[in-house]
Amino acid sequence: MSTFLGMPGHLRGVESFPRAAHRGLTNATQRHNLTHATTTIRDKRAAVVAELDDWQELRAAGSAIKRDVLARLPELLEQFEAAVTARGGIVHWARDAAEAGAIVTDLIRATGETEVLKVKSMATQEIALNEQLAAAGIHAQETDLAELIIQLGHDTPSHILVPAIHRNRAEIRDIFLAGMPGVDPDLSTEPADLAEASRVFLRTQFLRTRVAISGCNFGIAETGTVSVVESEGNGRMCVTLPQTLITVMGIEKLLPTYRDLEVFLQLLPRSSTGERMNPYTSLWTGVTPDDGPQEFHIVLLDNGRTRALADSVGREALKCIRCSACLNVCPVYERAGGHAYGSTYPGPIGAILTPQLTGFESADDPNGSLPFASSLCGRCNEVCPVEIPITDILLELRHRKVTEYPPVPEATMMQTLTQLWSHPRLWNAAAGMVALGRVLGGRDHTITSVPGFLGGWTSVRDVAVPPKQTFRQWFAGSEAQHLLTAARRGAEGEA
Amino acid sequence: MRVGLFATCIGDVMFPDAVKATALVISRLGHEVVFPTEQSCCGQMHVNTGYQREAVPLVRTYTDAFADPALDCVVIPSGSCTAAVREHHVRLAERYGDPALADGARRVSTKSYDLAEFLIDLAGVEDVGAFFPHRVTYHASCHSLRFLRVGDRPYRLLQAVADIDLVPLPNREECCGFGGTFSLKNAETSAAMVADKARHVSETAAEYVTAGDASCLMNIGGALARQRAGVRALHLAEILASTRAHPWSPTSAAYTKEFML
Numbered sequence: 001m002s003t004f005l006g007m008p009g010h011l012r013g014v015e016s017f018p019r020a021a022h023r024g025l026t027n028a029t030q031r032h033n034l035t036h037a038t039t040t041i042r043d044k045r046a047a048v049v050a051e052l053d054d055w056q057e058l059r060a061a062g063s064a065i066k067r068d069v070l071a072r073l074p075e076l077l078e079q080f081e082a083a084v085t086a087r088g089g090i091v092h093w094a095r096d097a098a099e100a101g102a103i104v105t106d107l108i109r110a111t112g113e114t115e116v117l118k119v120k121s122m123a124t125q126e127i128a129l130n131e132q133l134a135a136a137g138i139h140a141q142e143t144d145l146a147e148l149i150i151q152l153g154h155d156t157p158s159h160i161l162v163p164a165i166h167r168n169r170a171e172i173r174d175i176f177l178a179g180m181p182g183v184d185p186d187l188s189t190e191p192a193d194l195a196e197a198s199r200v201f202l203r204t205q206f207l208r209t210r211v212a213i214s215g216c217n218f219g220i221a222e223t224g225t226v227s228v229v230e231s232e233g234n235g236r237m238c239v240t241l242p243q244t245l246i247t248v249m250g251i252e253k254l255l256p257t258y259r260d261l262e263v264f265l266q267l268l269p270r271s272s273t274g275e276r277m278n279p280y281t282s283l284w285t286g287v288t289p290d291d292g293p294q295e296f297h298i299v300l301l302d303n304g305r306t307r308a309l310a311d312s313v314g315r316e317a318l319k320c321i322r323c324s325a326c327l328n329v330c331p332v333y334e335r336a337g338g339h340a341y342g343s344t345y346p347g348p349i350g351a352i353l354t355p356q357l358t359g360f361e362s363a364d365d366p367n368g369s370l371p372f373a374s375s376l377c378g379r380c381n382e383v384c385p386v387e388i389p390i391t392d393i394l395l396e397l398r399h400r401k402v403t404e405y406p407p408v409p410e411a412t413m414m415q416t417l418t419q420l421w422s423h424p425r426l427w428n429a430a431a432g433m434v435a436l437g438r439v440l441g442g443r444d445h446t447i448t449s450v451p452g453f454l455g456g457w458t459s460v461r462d463v464a465v466p467p468k469q470t471f472r473q474w475f476a477g478s479e480a481q482h483l484l485t486a487a488r489r490g491a492e493g494e495a
Numbered sequence: 496m497r498v499g500l501f502a503t504c505i506g507d508v509m510f511p512d513a514v515k516a517t518a519l520v521i522s523r524l525g526h527e528v529v530f531p532t533e534q535s536c537c538g539q540m541h542v543n544t545g546y547q548r549e550a551v552p553l554v555r556t557y558t559d560a561f562a563d564p565a566l567d568c569v570v571i572p573s574g575s576c577t578a579a580v581r582e583h584h585v586r587l588a589e590r591y592g593d594p595a596l597a598d599g600a601r602r603v604s605t606k607s608y609d610l611a612e613f614l615i616d617l618a619g620v621e622d623v624g625a626f627f628p629h630r631v632t633y634h635a636s637c638h639s640l641r642f643l644r645v646g647d648r649p650y651r652l653l654q655a656v657a658d659i660d661l662v663p664l665p666n667r668e669e670c671c672g673f674g675g676t677f678s679l680k681n682a683e684t685s686a687a688m689v690a691d692k693a694r695h696v697s698e699t700a701a702e703y704v705t706a707g708d709a710s711c712l713m714n715i716g717g718a719l720a721r722q723r724a725g726v727r728a729l730h731l732a733e734i735l736a737s738t739r740a741h742p743w744s745p746t747s748a749a750y751t752k753e754f755m756l
Contacts, residue, residue: 455682471515
């Protein structure tokens with residue numbers, strides 16, 4: 001999925017969005033799976049959000065708290081570091097994926113272990129931690145059910161919350177039969193049976209593994225508390241059973257105070273799984289003697305976040321709490337699928353976050369196509385629990401892309417249209433000539449095929465020939481004057 | 496009222512009948528329609544494709560065309576063009592224009608309204624005296640629904656039309672897949688979206704699908720025509736301009752009709 005041009009990571013695909021989307025669009029099984037899953041989740045979300053009278057106020061509060069975090073990030077990070085350290089945790093700082101990978105690798109090597117457990121984590125996927133560890137001879141076992149499906153199937157995640165959303169039960173059964181050691185060959189496609197198979201497999205891992213790696217939903221600057229919000233309880237096992245726990249946390253994941261969880265633990269479950277509350281919320285602070293891991297490390301990851309923070313429009317994307325509500329309502333995501341984005345972060349949030357984390361490296365950078373992977377329908381803006389103006393940021397990134405790398409011949413065409421549309425006489429003359437386009441329509445006045453960049457339009461649509469008369473020609477003529485004058489007089493006559 | 500009419504570039508040269516109908520509906524309510532010929536395009540395509548600097552001369556053209564303080568308002572028969580004017584013009588002028596343009600854009604953009612907004616909020620009518628004895632479904636375009644937040648205004652206007660058989664569109668919140676240059680840059684995804692929209696339109700067994708945006712209708716109607724689905728796309732204004740005295744048909748109306756799919 002990703003190229004390793006020096007820096008490890010899963011933030012850039014190998015081909016542009018339209019090319020990658022072609023595969024998703026033509027995969028009927030995936031289309032069906034995604035439509036079913038996203039429709040179900042968005043209906044659930046809509047129902048639980050409608051229960052709250054103060055949902056808009058909660059969103060505003062969530063946005064305000066995250067803006068405050070971004071405005072005071074250096075100070076809050078230092079406060080967090082001090083609090084974690086005071087409670088016996090050890091804080092590490094990583095500028096990029098390679099640094100983070102090296103830190104985690106060294107920490108695991110120091111324990112002498114070669115097997116580690118993982119809690120579902122976007123940050124570790126972003127930095128390709130599993131691959132970095134594998135290169136060092138360390139096997140990282142995913143424990144989230146969906147991540148397990150991905151890992152056993154040698155697949156890549158396609159959704160922030162439900163990494164295997166593109167798979168159905170029959171496919172999952174096949175993946176388990178092919179890749180899960182000791183699985184019952186008579187495994188059915190019943191969700192309970194599939195869950196039981198993974199439970200049996202994972203339980204042995206939990207009981208024998210001494211090191212676990214987690215991500216983090218929220219880090220509390222005030223107390224140094226770290227939290228993981230999940231549904232299955234596998235995360236809870238990982239953060240309590242092993243001797244050593246290593247957490248990788250993006251630096252934007254902070255909240256100033258413990259009390260701020262009040263807002264986010266209402267926003268996140270309702271936005272992500274469509275539940276009033278998620279089943280498991282684990283919170284831990286440093287090390288507690290004789291209870292849980294006795295060694296706790298936290299790696300604070302930048303990896304492009306300060307670059308995004310520097311942009312006054314784009315930085316709003318750093319408010320994201322990874323709920324995936326924007327994916328579930330996005331008509332483009334639903335059809336193209338998450339793999340088309342080439343990044344750990346698919347969907348609308350991925351289209352604005354990924355290019356900001358990586359920048360545009362060239363005119364053909366696949367990430368340069370991501371801001372254009374939207375019809376700007378705006379549903380994402382409405383469901384975002386922290387009010388990220390996603391379509392505004394898409395427009396800003398499109399602006400940045402065409403400014404840094406003006407596309408040929410599009411930029412020239414746009415400039416020509418600007419000339420035409422900002423000189424009324426020129427436009428008046430040009431508009432008068434559109435009727436010439438009628439020749440394209442033939443006998444039934446319908447255009448069915450046009451060449452070049454417009455060809456995509458007529459591949460699935462007919463177009464009526466241009467009118468004999470433009471509106472401006474009609475308005476200047478006698479029919480318009482008689483009709484409109486009479487209509488107005490009629491109204492006055494009535495009055 | 497003296498009402499400035501912004502035809503929009505696509506309405507002017509591709510779908511003049513929708514603009515004629517808009518002018519007629521406004522005139523029937525007793526208002527004067529003014530069409531400044533200096534107008535051209537709102538700049539939406541430029542902004543949505545990333546060309547913010549290149550959009551500034553278009554903001555100036557629009558602002559100048561409708562600067563006359565004697566115009567009480569500007570009416571636009573397009574939700575997305577109205578949204579472009581109201582959401583982007585001042586921002587563009589402030590960023591890449593000059594303070595005078597920003598000032599002018601603020602004055603003109605705040606008096607710019609989508610047709611449904613104008614009829615209900617400014618003219619104060621729901622029943623414009625229309626007659627349309629056909630089965631119709633309404634597509635709430637994304638810009639009307641989520642950016643302008645016109646709410647149920649277009650629906651109220653349609654409900655007041657005599658003899659109309661108005662049927663709800665399944666999955667009404669979903670985009671038709673047009674998205675301006677999105678439909679060219681991501682043509683396959685756009686095709687998948689409009690296929691679903693066309694299917695939902697067909698499910699209603701309507702004869703016409705209507706909307707307040709010629710561009711969405713060009714997309715949905717174009718796909719329906721290609722599929723030989725037997726449903727026509729028709730601008731809201733044309734339904735509102737159809738009366739018992741001058742009933743609309745695909746080939747005749749109170750005004751000279753152009754060919755339609």
